[in-house]
Amino acid sequence: MTRIAIAIHGGAGTITPASMTPELEKAYKTALQKTVEEAYSLLEAGGTALDAVEQAVALLENIPLFNAGRGSVFTKEGGHEMDASIMCGKTLGAGAVAGVRSIRNPVVLARTILEHSDHVFLAGSGAEEFARKHRLAFEPEEYFYDAFRYRQWREVRDTDLFMLDHTGDRKFGTVGAVALDADGNLAAATSTGGMTNKNYNRIGDTPVIGAGTYANNSTCAISCTGHGEYFLRAVVAYDVSCLMEYKGYSLQQACDKVVMEKLVSFGGEGGLIAVDASGHLALPFNSEGMYRASKSNQQATYVGIYK
């Protein structure tokens, strides 16, 4: 039987029931459910995994609840710098952007690089120039303004502190999606505003192929969220794929090894979403919580926040 499957995340971290109001919890759950079901409909109608993950991530980028696109956190300078990447498991084609400003949907820019560039990874003003050339949507500073995020940044802007968005009282996060389409193709995409008060053009794992995002039809598709400095050095997404490819691990075994053992002993907090070529889904995390949702033709819509 042909299988189709999708999973999305909206960030992992210190997310507990005590830190949440009923209204906020409902808002997150509704956003996750609508997004996963919309992207699933695309797969059901015969759409590609690549289109489904791009659409899911773009939808999440437009929701201020999440630290990506519109809801991106403030940098040390009081602006927004966004990172995103996308990968096709069939062709191993990939597109990635780092440190871009004013782009409405960084994941659409990553996809445009995949489709229309000989390069994989563009950064800063060059990436913005490429976006202008391809007539992608730009937004003014006000579009990215969020009162809570502004307060969050003001508390630390005169210090050398920088923080993951999901520490503190209210929790937000990076967004991502993985999918398997009816033709058996896998894809993954991830997008983030990075860390509050980040400085020196800091870049995390999100736009780095193999660290925050990876897809390969012969193994799996992965999108990560967590403390980027650890995910980068642990090459998390590719590590899961390698355990399947070279050691014959199942998706679940590979995810457990990397997220619950290797990352934990390394000190890397966070999680990932994954789907393999047979449509098995895994959504492991070693933090208190992870905003997540999934759906397949074998499984009804699932939405979760806490452990």
Ligand code: ASP
């Ligand atoms: N991994 C992202 C980064 O370090 C942050 C996150 O997942 O929330 O930029």
